[in-house]
Amino acid sequence: MDPDEAREWVRKNKQREYISKLMSPSEAVQKFIKDSSYVAFGGFGHVRVSIVIIHEIIRQNVKNLIYAAKTAVHDIDLLIAAGCVSRVEVAYAFGHELRGLSPAGRRAVETGEVEVVSEWSNAAFEWRFKAAAMGLPFLPARVIAGTDTFKKSSSKIIRDPFSNKPIVLIPACYPDVAVIHVHRADIYGNAQILGHTIMDFELARAAKRLIITTEEVVPTEEIRRQPYQTTIPFFLVDAVVEQPFGSHPGNMPYIYAFDEEHFAEYLSLTKTREGTLQYLQKYIYGVEDFWGYLERIGGYRKLKYLMDLEKKRTEPIYPWVE
């Protein structure tokens, strides 16, 4: 897509009206995430990431997704485990940071079930979104030059006409759908993120369709009280889904910590295909919605513990440590 096509798309498809976009996770996925969609998730793979939508994609058995794995962690791994992804553009995937490699993701790539189609660095991926957000065909950058990652990307090198030195041009990236989990949003989609925004300030403008999931829906007056806190204005947004603890077992800064017990169970079960199915059955297929999942992972007692943990009222445990 060149910038003029991207502009035309915005002109024709993006709603500038104040209408409620509030819907259920299931409606949001039905409307905007199709087989073979190119999708990107906001947050940082297991931090402020919309697990609620991940679950719903799995429940609806969406197939052949192409995934923009700019720091993808638990998000992509669940989708791969459930067979929803066929191709991946990778800056970071198949790993769980300190928890180690992700058995499900690794298995899928090593057996060829999932194909890695390109490689990027995190900054390169961020700048792809930024180029798109700015309505530009590319952004120049001084990363990935000289490496195999450059060769496996679709970047180019030109000579900078000002300094006459070589410079990499990173092409814009326009996901079909982005899903971003936020602290608060109104029914129109005006969204505020507390803490670091990671790539979401850019991703929100790069994507063609944008689903916001939010810890809470607040009145617009609350947004207007601190407009400098707004990360995403409503006219970028196509769906608003309210789901407290929607990033579980991920971390939601200032609200709840990682559920390391849950990660341990997940990483252990996904070592085998049988275990993977067992996990999906227990936590996703076997519950009606994310509320059901929240009960199954331990209900309010567990959630309260995770909130206490985030406030450092108790010490974290890491059951996956060998």
Next chain:
Amino acid sequence: MDPDEAREWVRKNKQREYISKLMSPSEAVQKFIKDSSYVAFGGFGHVRVSIVIIHEIIRQNVKNLIYAAKTAVHDIDLLIAAGCVSRVEVAYAFGHELRGLSPAGRRAVETGEVEVVSEWSNAAFEWRFKAAAMGLPFLPARVIAGTDTFKKSSSKIIRDPFSNKPIVLIPACYPDVAVIHVHRADIYGNAQILGHTIMDFELARAAKRLIITTEEVVPTEEIRRQPYQTTIPFFLVDAVVEQPFGSHPGNMPYIYAFDEEHFAEYLSLTKTREGTLQYLQKYIYGVEDFWGYLERIGGYRKLKYLMDLEKKRTEPIYPWVE
């Protein structure tokens, strides 16, 4: 300056230590603003603009400044009126928005006392700073193409290797000194702006030296309480100057409104060279510092009125309306 030279400059000159950079306006100007410096002011010309440093430059009679007039209003006009500026790069200057053209600025350009050396649009200027902030030689853009403003800038046009369409390349801009007025900062320079950031998020990183003037100095713990509100981290900053009402007669969002009475007096006096001198004598040369100026413009009673005005407790008046 190419990006490698700019990097080298940062490496050698930017302080990464937590040391107090608190100083008086007079020290800050003495240390960092020299004859022929290339300077840029944050804010929007008469909104959140560091008039305190403008006054001090005039009082110290700094000469031959080159001014980055990205929406410059009262800031540049005072400096021109006092004979401190010899060259200007213009996106917007010599005007006072709805108040009309600035007599002092216009006179200086029309008589040749001040030379306009290049033309830009606001977005182009912003993206020059952004290119510098990102450590890049240029940013692509789809503005200024086809106009005389392009011809009077130092931008280039290339063919975008992805879409094969022409695209403008806007060169990075590294001011010698930037001066940014903020709502709060600590003694090290960690600064938080409430409201719109205009170009300051980028300008702070583009400039070689950065003077922060602040409505109040706060403890570092207060900064750390809401780190997502920080606009400028301390290691970008070379001087911190505390000056309440430091943007007067400009507007400081959430704190005080424009002093339109003062603007009326200024615009009327600067119609003649004699009047201009009279203004400078009364409000700048004739007072010891900005505190003295604040007394002369009406003291606390006036300041209280401007705070009430900002809170819309009273109706604004516009004495310059004919």
Next chain:
Amino acid sequence: MLTTYSPVEMMVAAAARILEDKKIVFVGTGMPIIASIVAKRLYCPNLLIIFEAGGIDPLLDRLTVSVGSSYTIDRAIMATSMDYVMSLAQRGYIDYGFLGAAQIDRYGNINTTVIGDWRRPKVRLPGSGGANDVGSLSWKTITIMRQDKLRFVDRVDYVTTPGYLNGPGSRERTGLPINTGPYRVVTQIGVYGFHPETKEMMLLALYPNTTLKDVQENSSFKIIVPEKVEVLDPPTIEELKVMREIDPAGIIIPRR
């Protein structure tokens, strides 16, 4: 009752009626702000107003002296940066750009930089500000300005903001976004558009008290006059009321 009105009020009303609901307008200083607020209050409740300094959809109840003042972020949905709003514009989110101008030519090219020679100008004007950006990046650009032979000129002294440049196709050839360009020009005499093929300025509507003769007598270039020219209604009482409410000091709308 408010029965008389000034040329400025007619211009503002005419401009307000051009804007559409559920669209985004990027406004410049002065009349564009008043016309946009009138439109929003009376005709387009979902018109979203954006300011170049970073204010998005403030709850405006007054004209602002500056497009960067507190008013432009007052109870806004977002108070952000110039980079952000200009990027939105470049990305295709701005339906209407709304500008003032000192000089314009037949192709809608605008000058707000100098009258006379650039090096030694007769009158030095402020320059582009955000005007070039708005005129380059918005889908449709509306200009509101006084019309006379010195302002409607054959060639502007300096092209600050691109209209159709040298005619059809020249915007695209220079790298500007496709399908963008000048849409309407509103003056004290009438409302103009641009010929779909030649991209030259074309009369669309007159006011109750203006004539075809006024149009040509106040332009240094020939303006296309189609067979059918609309005559606009005078400002309504509601339009006049809103204008005076938002500009009670008479900065732009004359007090009486």
Next chain:
Amino acid sequence: MLTTYSPVEMMVAAAARILEDKKIVFVGTGMPIIASIVAKRLYCPNLLIIFEAGGIDPLLDRLTVSVGSSYTIDRAIMATSMDYVMSLAQRGYIDYGFLGAAQIDRYGNINTTVIGDWRRPKVRLPGSGGANDVGSLSWKTITIMRQDKLRFVDRVDYVTTPGYLNGPGSRERTGLPINTGPYRVVTQIGVYGFHPETKEMMLLALYPNTTLKDVQENSSFKIIVPEKVEVLDPPTIEELKVMREIDPAGIIIPRR
């Protein structure tokens, strides 16, 4: 009393001693975080730690599982974006980049993408993450990793993060910032630098319980050995104490 220590503790201590005060370090997951906190607590109170997800100088009291978690912005001076911190790096603000690695070669090129063929890998690793960026843009890059013949290889299976690429001058020729590159490699056997002329890996220091023989037996390429090789002191009691304090669960630092 803590008198014994593990190879990991020796590595972390050695790495912590490399960092300098009043500098900025951009840290990757795991050992780099622990080593940086040890350095900050004991040697470099003004060492500023930056995380790729946007956390700048948090008051870290614990190891974090993720370089994007709440810990990385906990009482930070700034919680911003990846764009912001990567731009700072590109602008020249990052003195030290601090990474882990799966494979490295004589020129300090790092692989964290695949073992085996890229299309059908034997082991698929996570990819660059921020590593390429840190290795491209920091003034000096420190790598901390396990050393053996399969990890210290003649040619990495895939260049994820640039070291000196093919040798002197090749970083600059490809457009990477000048005067940047690998600085130290810390393993369980010793600390390595790079030869100032040839840019090949060079032994700088051994540990009390490692030998020259260990160095070469655990590398598939020849490592330059200068005449003088330092032997580092074992981890101090203070160093060990801090490590255990910030990793009480023994995620990286073995519990005993």
